Amino acid sequence: MSQTAPATAPPTTDELPAAPSLLKRLLLKPEMGAIAGAIVVWIIFAVIAGDRGFLTLRGAANYLEVSAELGILAVAVALLMIGGEFDLSIGSIIGGCGMIIAILSSEYGWNYWAAIAASAVFAVVVGVINGVVVVKTGLPSFIVTLAMLFMVRGATIGITRQITGRTQVGGLKSLPGFETADTIFSSKIHLFGNNFAISIVWWLALTVVATWVLLRTRFGNWIPGVGGSLQASRNLGVPTTRVKILLFVCTALSAWLVATIQVTSFGGADVLRGTYREFYAIVAVVIGGTLLTGGYGSALGAALGALIFGMVQQGIIFAGIDADWFQFVLGGMLLGAVLINRFVRSRAVLVR
Amino acid sequence: MSENPTAVPAVQLRDICKYFGTVVALEHVDITAYYGEVHCLLGDNGAGKSTLIKIISGVFQPERGEYLFENQPVRFSSPRDALDLGIATVYQDLAMISLMSISRNFFLGSEPTKGWGPFKRFDLQLADQVTREELGKMGIKVRDTQQAVGTLSGGERQSVAIARAVYNGAKVLILDEPTAALGVKEAGVVLRYIAQARARGIAVIFITHNVHHAYPVGDRFTILNRGTSYGTFLKQDVTREQVVEMMAGGQELEELGHELEEFARVDNLAVERREGRAIAAEGSAHLPPPN
Numbered sequence: 001m002s003q004t005a006p007a008t009a010p011p012t013t014d015e016l017p018a019a020p021s022l023l024k025r026l027l028l029k030p031e032m033g034a035i036a037g038a039i040v041v042w043i044i045f046a047v048i049a050g051d052r053g054f055l056t057l058r059g060a061a062n063y064l065e066v067s068a069e070l071g072i073l074a075v076a077v078a079l080l081m082i083g084g085e086f087d088l089s090i091g092s093i094i095g096g097c098g099m100i101i102a103i104l105s106s107e108y109g110w111n112y113w114a115a116i117a118a119s120a121v122f123a124v125v126v127g128v129i130n131g132v133v134v135v136k137t138g139l140p141s142f143i144v145t146l147a148m149l150f151m152v153r154g155a156t157i158g159i160t161r162q163i164t165g166r167t168q169v170g171g172l173k174s175l176p177g178f179e180t181a182d183t184i185f186s187s188k189i190h191l192f193g194n195n196f197a198i199s200i201v202w203w204l205a206l207t208v209v210a211t212w213v214l215l216r217t218r219f220g221n222w223i224p225g226v227g228g229s230l231q232a233s234r235n236l237g238v239p240t241t242r243v244k245i246l247l248f249v250c251t252a253l254s255a256w257l258v259a260t261i262q263v264t265s266f267g268g269a270d271v272l273r274g275t276y277r278e279f280y281a282i283v284a285v286v287i288g289g290t291l292l293t294g295g296y297g298s299a300l301g302a303a304l305g306a307l308i309f310g311m312v313q314q315g316i317i318f319a320g321i322d323a324d325w326f327q328f329v330l331g332g333m334l335l336g337a338v339l340i341n342r343f344v345r346s347r348a349v350l351v352r
Numbered sequence: 353m354s355e356n357p358t359a360v361p362a363v364q365l366r367d368i369c370k371y372f373g374t375v376v377a378l379e380h381v382d383i384t385a386y387y388g389e390v391h392c393l394l395g396d397n398g399a400g401k402s403t404l405i406k407i408i409s410g411v412f413q414p415e416r417g418e419y420l421f422e423n424q425p426v427r428f429s430s431p432r433d434a435l436d437l438g439i440a441t442v443y444q445d446l447a448m449i450s451l452m453s454i455s456r457n458f459f460l461g462s463e464p465t466k467g468w469g470p471f472k473r474f475d476l477q478l479a480d481q482v483t484r485e486e487l488g489k490m491g492i493k494v495r496d497t498q499q500a501v502g503t504l505s506g507g508e509r510q511s512v513a514i515a516r517a518v519y520n521g522a523k524v525l526i527l528d529e530p531t532a533a534l535g536v537k538e539a540g541v542v543l544r545y546i547a548q549a550r551a552r553g554i555a556v557i558f559i560t561h562n563v564h565h566a567y568p569v570g571d572r573f574t575i576l577n578r579g580t581s582y583g584t585f586l587k588q589d590v591t592r593e594q595v596v597e598m599m600a601g602g603q604e605l606e607e608l609g610h611e612l613e614e615f616a617r618v619d620n621l622a623v624e625r626r627e628g629r630a631i632a633a634e635g636s637a638h639l640p641p642p643n
Binding site for chain 1: 448450462463474476
């Protein structure tokens with residue numbers, strides 16, 4: 001870049017080197033890898049499972065429902081990871097929130113909606129504890145939320161057994177308030193003669209909101225700020241503590257939403273619900289182009305990562321391949337995504 | 353100590369003491385920065401420069417001493433308090449988020465908004481436009497304010513950080529070693545922006561351990577050594593050589609000079625012996641005297 005111009009002269013655009021082509025700029029968007037990946041995965045399963053129902057609308061409704069329940073988590077986790085932190089506790093928050101809803105409404109006779117509200121309060125409390133401990137101690141969120149993962153799961157199993165003597169609670173469908181909750185959290189939308197789960201709408205809506213927040217609001221500018229350099233952001237007056245704690249509350253609430261959807265659609269809860277969801281969410285986020293180191297990423301990418309996850313998990317079943325292979329494919333995709341992301345990041349910094 | 357009766361003191365610190373446990377970081381240090389001047393804070397590593405600027409910028413609170421901003425006593429509990437008064441600090445390697453765009457970095461923490469209520473949003477068009485204008489005023493040309501800051505050179509990054517602080521209404525601009533990691537040409541670019549910030553009437557406090565960067569732009573020089581101050585000198589009262597000498601603590605540098613000469617002589621003798629040539633120890637074995 002030239003430094004020869006007099007310092008006071010305004011820059012004239014015709015002196016500047018040409019801007020990179022639109023194609024190149026698009027390729028550097030964090031979610032581009034996930035878009036390409038989603039297309040490739042769809043084509044693969046269209047070829048190997050196209051005649052077994054993968055290409056039908058029913059097939060789409062099937063894998064989109066799987067994608068939606070993961071995508072709700074992944075979108076929130078993406079914001080948190082762009083903010084430079086992990087949340088491994090969401091899997092057990094799903095179990096905990098589900099049990100709170102089930103026990104309060106069935107054992108204690110609470111209105112179903114009141115039980116849902118109570119479990120939301122629980123999620124917020126866990127999120128705040130995660131955030132406060134991470135921010136105040138400076139410990140890695142990986143370890144803090146890993147501890148929370150076990151504590152919440154253990155308490156969920158312990159308390160549930162204490163109260164009910166079982167690890168599963170069912171029979172919620174006839175309780176007061178259940179019907180309206182069922183409409184909002186687990187009904188089906190009839191479209192083109194097929195039933196699509198309403199969780200898909202939640203997933204899409206959250207993706208739109210998260211993307212808008214990330215790209216178009218002040219708060220969204222602070223997220224990669226605190227993730228990229230906490231010290232720099234603090235020096236510039238960004239309320240870093242508030243940003244991080246809020247992001248932990250968002251991931252906890254995403255787990256609460258998934259728990260509510262699951263409990264409502266099953267009419268019951270299981271203490272082990274949500275197991276491994278924390279890792280699947282991270283996989284979706286990383287496939288979506290978000291860096292593990294924070295400061296860079298995309299909510300849309302995370303939603304696409306969840307789409308890929310759903311297509312692969314259900315596509316393998318459609319193709320008649322032993323479902324045991326799903327985890328192998330998942331791990332392979334994660335490794336591939338990390339390698340591609342590393343390459344993209346070096347390009348994003350080097351391109352002039 | 354020299355005083356300029358016409359200039360307005362922006363920040364004035366008197367008799368500042370700071371301890372970390374039993375370690376003395378600063379003892380009885382005074383510093384006064386005036387509007388429209390560059391005040392160079394010089395000293396070797398560990399002299400207390402960083403501690404002093406952290407006190408000025410509100411990161412630390414002094415154990416003892418007075419802090420006046422525009423002749424009013426102030427007490428900060430966080431950098432935000434100092435920032436609100438217009439005391440901005442640009443840290444060497446903590447200025448920018450390299451994977452964020454230039455304009456997003458430029459407005460990080462002070463984003464312009466439009467709309468209201470839940471639809472209040474970050475005005476990206478305005479941010480891009482202002483960023484381009486402000487960088488233009490400083491003579492920095494960028495092709496695209498959407499490009500990642502990581503694509504800029506180190507000097508450009510420092511310059512963008514300075515432009516940002518100036519735009520955000522900095523009245524006092526503290527620059528922590530802005531030229532330390534830069535090459536000669538890049539450092540020159542940054543020095544030019546320092547001079548421009550001064551021309552806008554800003555009180556600049558420029559921290560460095562490089563006299564060759566400080567001397568050309570500085571109006572006043574405060575030299576710290578092991579937590580104490582040698583005092584503040586106006587440019588016309590002190591030469592570059594005197595500043596260097598005070599920074600390293602004259603005596604020590606002289607001793608070092610002798611030691612180096614001794615090393616050079618021993619080295620040369622060893623080389624000559626190895627090559628089997630006996631040469632009189634007198635002669636070419638002297639290093640040039642350290643400046």
